[in-house]
Amino acid sequence: xxxxxxxxxxxxxxxxxxxxxxxxxxxxxxxxxxxxxxxxxxxxxxxxxxxxxxxxxxxxxxxxxxxxxxxxxxxxxxxxxxxxxxxxxxxxxxxxxxxxxxxxxxxxxxxxxxxxxxxxxxxxxxxxxxxxxxxxxxxxxxxxxxxxxxxxxxxxxxxxxxxxxxxxxxxxxxxxxxxxxxxxxxxxxxxxxxxxxxxxxxxxxxxxxxxxxxxxxxxxxxxxxxxxxxxxxxxxxxxxxxxxxxxxxxxxxxxxxxxxxxxxxxxxxxxxxxxxxxxxxxxxxxxxxxxxxxxxxxxxxxxxxxxxxxxxxxxxxxxxxxxxxxxxxxxxxxxxxxxxxxxxxxxxxxxxxxxxxxxxxxxxxxxxxxxxxxxxxxxxxxxxxxxxx
Amino acid sequence: xxxxxxxxxxxxxxxxxxxxxxxxxxxxxxxxxxxxxxxxxxxxxxxxxxxxxxxxxxxxxxxxxxxxxxxxxxxxxxxxxxxxxxxxxxxxxxxxxxxxxxxxxxxxxxxxxxxxxxxxxxxxxxxxxxxxxxxxxxxxxxxxxxxxxxxxxxxxxxxxxxxxxxxxxxxxxxxxxxxxxxxxxxxxxxxxxxxxxxxxxxxxxxxxxxxxxxxxxxxxxxxxxxxxxxxxxxxxxxxxxxxxxxxxxxxx
Ligand code: SF4
Ligand code: SF4
Ligand code: SF4
Numbered sequence: 001x002x003x004x005x006x007x008x009x010x011x012x013x014x015x016x017x018x019x020x021x022x023x024x025x026x027x028x029x030x031x032x033x034x035x036x037x038x039x040x041x042x043x044x045x046x047x048x049x050x051x052x053x054x055x056x057x058x059x060x061x062x063x064x065x066x067x068x069x070x071x072x073x074x075x076x077x078x079x080x081x082x083x084x085x086x087x088x089x090x091x092x093x094x095x096x097x098x099x100x101x102x103x104x105x106x107x108x109x110x111x112x113x114x115x116x117x118x119x120x121x122x123x124x125x126x127x128x129x130x131x132x133x134x135x136x137x138x139x140x141x142x143x144x145x146x147x148x149x150x151x152x153x154x155x156x157x158x159x160x161x162x163x164x165x166x167x168x169x170x171x172x173x174x175x176x177x178x179x180x181x182x183x184x185x186x187x188x189x190x191x192x193x194x195x196x197x198x199x200x201x202x203x204x205x206x207x208x209x210x211x212x213x214x215x216x217x218x219x220x221x222x223x224x225x226x227x228x229x230x231x232x233x234x235x236x237x238x239x240x241x242x243x244x245x246x247x248x249x250x251x252x253x254x255x256x257x258x259x260x261x262x263x264x265x266x267x268x269x270x271x272x273x274x275x276x277x278x279x280x281x282x283x284x285x286x287x288x289x290x291x292x293x294x295x296x297x298x299x300x301x302x303x304x305x306x307x308x309x310x311x312x313x314x315x316x317x318x319x320x321x322x323x324x325x326x327x328x329x330x331x332x333x334x335x336x337x338x339x340x341x342x343x344x345x346x347x348x349x350x351x352x353x354x355x356x357x358x359x360x361x362x363x364x365x366x367x368x369x370x371x372x373x374x375x376x377x378x379x380x381x382x383x384x385x386x387x388x389x
Numbered sequence: 390x391x392x393x394x395x396x397x398x399x400x401x402x403x404x405x406x407x408x409x410x411x412x413x414x415x416x417x418x419x420x421x422x423x424x425x426x427x428x429x430x431x432x433x434x435x436x437x438x439x440x441x442x443x444x445x446x447x448x449x450x451x452x453x454x455x456x457x458x459x460x461x462x463x464x465x466x467x468x469x470x471x472x473x474x475x476x477x478x479x480x481x482x483x484x485x486x487x488x489x490x491x492x493x494x495x496x497x498x499x500x501x502x503x504x505x506x507x508x509x510x511x512x513x514x515x516x517x518x519x520x521x522x523x524x525x526x527x528x529x530x531x532x533x534x535x536x537x538x539x540x541x542x543x544x545x546x547x548x549x550x551x552x553x554x555x556x557x558x559x560x561x562x563x564x565x566x567x568x569x570x571x572x573x574x575x576x577x578x579x580x581x582x583x584x585x586x587x588x589x590x591x592x593x594x595x596x597x598x599x600x601x602x603x604x605x606x607x608x609x610x611x612x613x614x615x616x617x618x619x620x621x622x623x624x625x626x627x628x629x630x631x632x633x634x635x636x637x638x639x640x641x
Binding site: 052053054056057058059060061064065123124125126128129132133136137138140141142143144147195198199200201202337340341342 | 421422428443445454457458459460461462463478479480481482483484486487488489490491492493494495496497498499500501502541542543611615632
């Protein structure tokens with residue numbers, strides 16, 4: 001679609017409003033995702049207002065951090081990865097990535113907001129967080145630093161997007177903002193990795209290389225989202241502009257396959273070591289490999305890898321990897337808590353947990369935020385712009 | 390300044406859970422929200438299997454990992470060595486529950502651990518999370534030190550009965566419940582313990598009973614290899630043992 005892009009905020013809103021009655025891909029996605037967002041928000045707020053946080057299936061005798069922390073990790077790491085993809089062009093000078101760079105920055109903003117939204121609903125006091133964390137200045141807490149760096153990252157990302165939207169891709173400030181965003185998110189995701197990796201009593205999480213593992217899986221997640229969103233934008237390879245098509249047939253699937261290969265090795269080595277070692281807490285790996293989800297995850301990742309090697313399109317591998325990564329994040333966050341601490345006789349075995357309806361609705365809500373935001377951007381923000389134009 | 394600590398004699402502990410009940414009553418805990426609990430577990434297999442038990446309050450660690458991870462400073466350590474939570478600062482992120490190796494922390498708002506849900510039976514109409522008929526006097530409640538009935542969406546745990554011990558005369562080496570003058574300053578679980586298995590005193594005073602017990606009866610700490618360095622010590626003798634692993638039933 002070729003749109004006339006609005007110049008002012010009010011024009012943008014009226015264009016978005018008109019989209020409800022229009023009929024093209026972005027408008028259809030817009031309708032669907034805004035409806036999903038409204039429905040899930042209504043459900044979730046009704047539940048939270050009537051039951052409070054007891055509407056989640058997390059508990060002090062069980063899983064403390066539930067599905068919402070999974071969603072948070074999934075989306076903020078995807079945002080991290082999308083910034084890596086955009087940085088290929090904007091920081092590292094691989095010019096062939098320019099045609100998708102602006103869209104990647106926009107979706108990085110959206111996935112970050114989707115992750116924050118899930119976390120805000122999970123926190124006991126999200127508004128208190130806004131002053132208690134900055135004023136607390138607890139420099140020894142990885143969570144404090146994660147907050148600082150992910151907030152700074154959001155600001156830099158928005159500034160960079162504003163520059164790029166004004167057509168300024170290459171000025172000193174614009175370049176600096178790209179580099180700073182990249183640097184900030186590398187540190188921010190490292191803090192998220194540290195948040196888990198520093199917890200020595202939960203050996204499934206523990207280790208100095210967890211930030212590196214997050215870096216790899218974040219890059220994979222970002223690449224998969226970049227591919228998915230590009231296909232969603234154009235509807236298929238035929239409709240893509242030449243430069244986008246050659247990226248989607250050339251550098252992108254190659255880079256994607258390379259990262260996927262490394263993640264496969266990392267995942268297998270984590271699993272193997274986890275199964276072999278006998279420190280208390282790692283028993284959970286024995287459980288993980290007996291779930292069908294683990295084998296679905298493996299099949300999706302190996303299948304995607306094989307498809308990429310055979311040189312088919314990148315869309316299906318990307319979708320498969322997104323599903324596999326979601327399962328992987330779930331295994332990671334929940335699995336790390338399944339072996340009970342000194343909790344008393346009422347938890348004799350592994351802790352059982354199944355997310356509640358409200359928790360699942362928040363997953364839908366987070367995806368709806370991303371898709372609605374993408375459709376809005378597609379219609380109003382000229383996401384396909386690149387410096388060659 | 391005192392450095393408060395507890396010694397639990399496992400040779401004397403009979404696993405009666407009186408401490409657990411006393412703590413629940415003293416501190417208005419929701420049923421199931423056991424700041425103090427006795428954990429039962431089995432060791433060995435037939436014919437030499439043994440049933441064991443292990444009383445477990447918050448360990449008030451010298452290096453508390455709960456405090457290290459708290460992003461707001463809501464969890465803190467007092468000068469006299471007690472780890473507390475400021476309920477006005479806690480954002481309910483539950484990172485402390487993730488980081489504490491001993492599983493002693495509880496979040497307020499979750500599915501009830503025991504039915505019926507007492508928060509519904511004794512509903513609160515103010516900021517308190519519930520309103521039981523047997524609560525401590527309002528004057529004792531102290532949210533800055535995590536004492537009393539907590540508000541919604543925060544984390545709570547054993548305070549070493551801070552509302553009692555902080556009123557003890559300065560320089561007291563031991564809060565001995567047998568001494569009528571000290572009884573009201575002694576933690577509720579220590580007061581109630583029928584076989585006298587719990588001792589509370591100043592670990593920094595070499596003359597205190599707790600210091601002597603640790604020295605004479607070789608006091609040990611739970612999961613000492615972790616570096617949290619609990620201020621709760623266990624003495625074992627012939628009758629008991631400190632579990633070296635978590636309470637997880639491994640199928641052999
Ligand atoms: S036992 Fe847990 S909650 Fe208590 S001080 Fe130690 S780390 Fe903190
Ligand atoms: S839940 Fe409260 S006390 Fe625990 S780490 Fe978070 S802010 Fe600190
Ligand atoms: S010291 Fe007080 S708060 Fe701690 S377990 Fe004993 S009775 Fe409960």
